Amino acid sequence: MPGGYDGAVTIYSPDGHLLQVEYAQEAVRKGSTVVGLRTKDCIVLGVEKKAADTLQIERTARKIRKLDDHLIITFAGLTADARILVNRARSEAQSHRLNFERPATVEYITRYLAKLKQNYTQSNGRRPFGVSCLIGGFDADGQPHLYQTEPSGIYYEWSANTTGRLGKTMREYLEKNASDMASSPDDATAVKHVVRALFTATALNANFYELAVLKYQQPLEMVSPAVVAHLVQVIKQENAEEEAAKQKQRGKS
Amino acid sequence: MPGGYDGAVTIYSPDGHLLQVEYAQEAVRKGSTVVGLRTKDCIVLGVEKKAADTLQIERTARKIRKLDDHLIITFAGLTADARILVNRARSEAQSHRLNFERPATVEYITRYLAKLKQNYTQSNGRRPFGVSCLIGGFDADGQPHLYQTEPSGIYYEWSANTTGRLGKTMREYLEKNASDMASSPDDATAVKHVVRALFTATALNANFYELAVLKYQQPLEMVSPAVVAHLVQVIKQENAEEEAAKQKQRGKS
């Protein structure tokens, strides 16, 4: 039905829904699977990528981006929209440095993105951004933070979270392993948790994973494809062993 | 019916209704249950929260917010819209301090929010805010005030009120206990009244409650989850006893 409640202007349907916002959320749900994790001293972001195109230069296809030395972002949904948000956030982070002579906090930048998104849901002649963002980083006190924003402009802080196309068992994994993940003794363990989480959602298609680790006052470190590939192998084996153990258990009972 | 009376512009239906405003009100009715109480020396706000997500950092999911040292707000409806209103109100409160060299009164900030909301119901190319707010605080004379605003821009002052998804017996509870609530001798009694009110509306689902107490020239105090949990237990027991007593009464007669 053209020009109805889900039409050009973001308006309420009779039962109080903003349909254009919900459809934008749908665009997010069609996006890549994304996972973020905050441990006590680092931020790990991971994202599933389309089957690598041998002709594509990997750097420009990266979905994990730096907003500032201490801030990283990844996203699920419309890539072109996301780039606008990334650029706006980068420029706001710079402007914050200039005006206040100190870096923006993770929440400041998150709030900036959330406000921008809400505005696009209430002003005529604009559509909502079809993007959900995971923003991670460190505040001046060295504390890591991980935030997520939605197309509606809602945002929350998380110890770990996921967005985009979601595998069935993914959230279960995250919640079951929440405390274990948050207290990962080193990066390697944290990265493995993130890969394992991605793997639960995307195991059936041969996609690749992009992962990055950010630590306090250290440069952003991309996890090398070789390491990722190795982890996938290890996890597959562990899963197989676990399955075999269960099988055996069942055989006994 | 697309583009009709309930369409992009907030216009009158033939029987004199503004449907977009009523649909926004519907979005409020889908929101969390919220309760506010004004006693002779404090403001208590309480709000039902979705089942706690173990991964979510509780601070950013808070629905009770400070607008200024002497002003707090909570809301039912669209969270992203509410954040815009909260930010606008905060900035208006700051600007009031700068321009008039004294804090804004509770009614001043309420009127500011109400006017903003009405404007969005009459200007083309905007949708009404899908938010109902409870605003509490203290004026310079130390008197507590509690106001509520609707998506239409209507506002009233209350000794106690509720909004959002409403339980059947909630308003009954509020009205029956009105004078008792308003004259609560201490915070604890006031908080218990608020929890009991929330409990009438939401007893069947395992949601949590967020509560805050504001006193004159004192910092905002969030009620700890432990205290809330304890109160819920106490209330359950009291309800059970009361029910038993009634049962007994009925048995006699």
Next chain:
Amino acid sequence: MPGGYDGAVTIYSPDGHLLQVEYAQEAVRKGSTVVGLRTKDCIVLGVEKKAADTLQIERTARKIRKLDDHLIITFAGLTADARILVNRARSEAQSHRLNFERPATVEYITRYLAKLKQNYTQSNGRRPFGVSCLIGGFDADGQPHLYQTEPSGIYYEWSANTTGRLGKTMREYLEKNASDMASSPDDATAVKHVVRALFTATALNANFYELAVLKYQQPLEMVSPAVVAHLVQVIKQENAEEEAAKQKQRGKS
């Protein structure tokens, strides 16, 4: 029929009607019953109120408002719209004092409101205000005036008038008692007339009345609920006696 003559823009229907204005008038007809009376030395405004909510602070729910020391207003229709009009009129009254160094006349403020309302019926992207106002007050020469404005922007001066949801016998009462009302020797008589008028329209539901009396160079006086309640009792009794007398008369004939 969406987007037709009664659509987003206030346009003419083929038979020369402005339907959005007529629908706004319908919103007025759904509003509270309102009565205004001008005697030789005072203005009395009366308005029916919804069943009092025991939790609501009465002051903010008042429907009779001061625009300036010498000007009062009440209204039927959309409360949030009315507040905008009240605020605009108040600020215009202040600005008149500053620019002309004397208070605005009652007609000046009425014309200001009427023009504002007409403008909203002719400009695109706005809906008419769903409010009918009764404006009363005194000019510099001590003469009382009572005006009424409609959503269309029409206004007239009246010795007494009513708007909002109208009882059947109300206008009859007003017209029959016109000269008697206008020449009320004291406030009490005038107030009783207004209560009686309200009573004709609203006797069947248990609503309350809010009344105010404004005299030249005196502060606005709200009639106390006790006085109102007493008057209602007196009127009920008088009506009963009158009815009995009629009955008797009929018996005889």
Next chain:
Amino acid sequence: MPGGYDGAVTIYSPDGHLLQVEYAQEAVRKGSTVVGLRTKDCIVLGVEKKAADTLQIERTARKIRKLDDHLIITFAGLTADARILVNRARSEAQSHRLNFERPATVEYITRYLAKLKQNYTQSNGRRPFGVSCLIGGFDADGQPHLYQTEPSGIYYEWSANTTGRLGKTMREYLEKNASDMASSPDDATAVKHVVRALFTATALNANFYELAVLKYQQPLEMVSPAVVAHLVQVIKQENAEEEAAKQKQRGKS
């Protein structure tokens, strides 16, 4: 049919009509009957009024208005629209006095109103004014002029004219008595002509007439209701006599 040729924007229908302008003209045709007359030394305006409301203050319900000391106006159609036009014309007349240090001519003000009206038929997001005006007055040379403007913005000068709801025999009367009217030796004769003209159109309903006489460099004079009532009586009697004479005539033949 929504949004068609007679829709929100004033556009051409396939046969070259501007329907919104024609519908506005329809609103005029639903208005009060209005008559204007220019004699060699005065302007007489007359207008039918709704049955007098005993509560209404007659002054504000007047439909004959002064634009300046030497200019008067009356109108048929939407009263709220007309007030806007009257205010705009008044303020233009004042501004002309200030800028040119002499009063505006009757045609200057007429042209101003006509241009304003045409503009509302060609700009998007506006509806035409639903008002036809009769504007009378004196130029600096002491010559009286009478103009009429239509919703389209068309205007002409007339020795006598009428607009609004038109009685069948009215225009006949005006044309038959044109030269007699224009050369009325005194005001009384001119006023009687105008009443007689109004009477032809409105004899069946018990409406009242409002009349005004403007002479060169003299204050505007409203004809008193008593005089009007007397004239109506005289005219009724004359009509009856005339009818009787005709009847007799017919009897003979």
Next chain:
Amino acid sequence: MPGGYDGAVTIYSPDGHLLQVEYAQEAVRKGSTVVGLRTKDCIVLGVEKKAADTLQIERTARKIRKLDDHLIITFAGLTADARILVNRARSEAQSHRLNFERPATVEYITRYLAKLKQNYTQSNGRRPFGVSCLIGGFDADGQPHLYQTEPSGIYYEWSANTTGRLGKTMREYLEKNASDMASSPDDATAVKHVVRALFTATALNANFYELAVLKYQQPLEMVSPAVVAHLVQVIKQENAEEEAAKQKQRGKS
């Protein structure tokens, strides 16, 4: 069909037509018949007028207007629109005198009007002007020029032309007598040609003609109604004689 190719915005229909422009042209075709003639030393404009209203002051109903001392205009179509164009052209002519210290050429003013008209066919939220203009006048070198503009903004220069409601035999007359007309030895002959042309189109209805003659550096001269009436009589007689001669001719053959 609402909002289609012939809707609020002037857009192309699938076969490349601008329907709103064509409908505006239709409004022209419903207008009065207008004729313009350029001889070697004068411009004659003639226009059919509605049956004279005995009450109307003839001057304001004139359809032939002066734009400047050396420029005249007449038009067919919407009178209110035409007045806007006339005013704009007059003010442009004045402004040209001020800026360039010499009068505008006839083509300059024509181009100005044509550009204004085209603009209204391409900008959103405007309708085309429903007017076709004949513009005549003299350039600084004493040469007469006659131009015509259409609602689309097209314009051409003509030795003689006509617009508005067109009689069947009119254009035939113009073309047959083109050279004769252009070389009229005196005004009287030129005026007679124009009346004859108007007469071919409008002979059946009893309308009147308005005619004007403009000569180089001489004041605009309106042809008196008596002269026009006389000419009509002469032409009728000549036509009758011609018809009789033809009849006779046919009788012979």
Next chain:
Amino acid sequence: MPGGYDGAVTIYSPDGHLLQVEYAQEAVRKGSTVVGLRTKDCIVLGVEKKAADTLQIERTARKIRKLDDHLIITFAGLTADARILVNRARSEAQSHRLNFERPATVEYITRYLAKLKQNYTQSNGRRPFGVSCLIGGFDADGQPHLYQTEPSGIYYEWSANTTGRLGKTMREYLEKNASDMASSPDDATAVKHVVRALFTATALNANFYELAVLKYQQPLEMVSPAVVAHLVQVIKQENAEEEAAKQKQRGKS
């Protein structure tokens, strides 16, 4: 279908077409046939004209226009639109002279027109220009150039080209004689080629041709109607002879 893909805003249809642009192209296809030719030292433009109106002054009906001393233009499509483009281009050419102190190149002006046209296909509330232009002229180095622009804003340079209503055999003629045309030894030969090309498309209706020749640093020369008429005669005869020769050939075989 109103408001669809071919509606007010130029938008994509599902198969990626911009229909308003294609309809504007249709308006071009309904326009006059136009031919342009660039030889090694001159530009020849030719255009079919409607049957000459004996009353029309030929100069203002000219379709070949000078943009600057070294630039000429002709067009097919909506004449009023074309005039706007011609005026804009002229003023741009003047402004180029002032800003850069040298004449604009042919491509500069072409690009200016093309950009203007594209802009009207992408901005809301505008329709595309319904005009295709042929622009010819000389750059500072004395080289002739011939460009064509479309309603979409596309432009190319050509040695010879045609637009507007196209005869079947026209393009065939142009392509067959391309090299011969480009190397025409003198103007006369080039003009004859252009007339012959026009003749192939328009031979059946009795229209006239307007032709112009522009040479480096020489004034624009319009080809006289007599010369054109003579050429048409010659070509007719040559065609007849050629046909006879073919006939004979066929007879033999």
Next chain:
Amino acid sequence: MPGGYDGAVTIYSPDGHLLQVEYAQEAVRKGSTVVGLRTKDCIVLGVEKKAADTLQIERTARKIRKLDDHLIITFAGLTADARILVNRARSEAQSHRLNFERPATVEYITRYLAKLKQNYTQSNGRRPFGVSCLIGGFDADGQPHLYQTEPSGIYYEWSANTTGRLGKTMREYLEKNASDMASSPDDATAVKHVVRALFTATALNANFYELAVLKYQQPLEMVSPAVVAHLVQVIKQENAEEEAAKQKQRGKS
């Protein structure tokens, strides 16, 4: 279906798609086949062209354009849209030189174009650009880069890529020969690869190819048609031989 999800404003369909963007992509898919290749020291762009028009001046029909001395671009889709993008990019490149006193990087210009395109997918009253671009060039360090942008505003870097109407076997060819292409020892080999790639997609229609080679700090070199024609011949022969060899192979097995 008019005004629906694929209507004037780019909005979400219920399943989260932006249809106007997808339709613009469709316009790209109707465009010419385009190939870009980055070797270790040069950029080669190739594009299929419509059958050459003998009258068209080849330079202005070129689809490979210089943005700056070190930047080239080609595109598939709407030519008029592409020209706007090319002009905007050129002017941005100039402005970068002025502001930063060094040439823009390839990615800077790509990002500029991508942002422009995204903006046209989110702002009301604009349609997306119907163009996909391949941008190649050298950064200050002498490194070659090749980027592609889509109508949505998405962009990536590639070692080789293609867009527009795609032949079935084209992408296969590109991927199979990726490493071979990237390491082409000389321009000739790289050009041959590009022709071969184009040939796979377009072999059946007799279109021509336009090719260009850009090397570090050297002028842009267009590959001559003769060379292209020769390459096509060579490739045809090689394909034939290869086919024959395969045939033979099959015969054996």
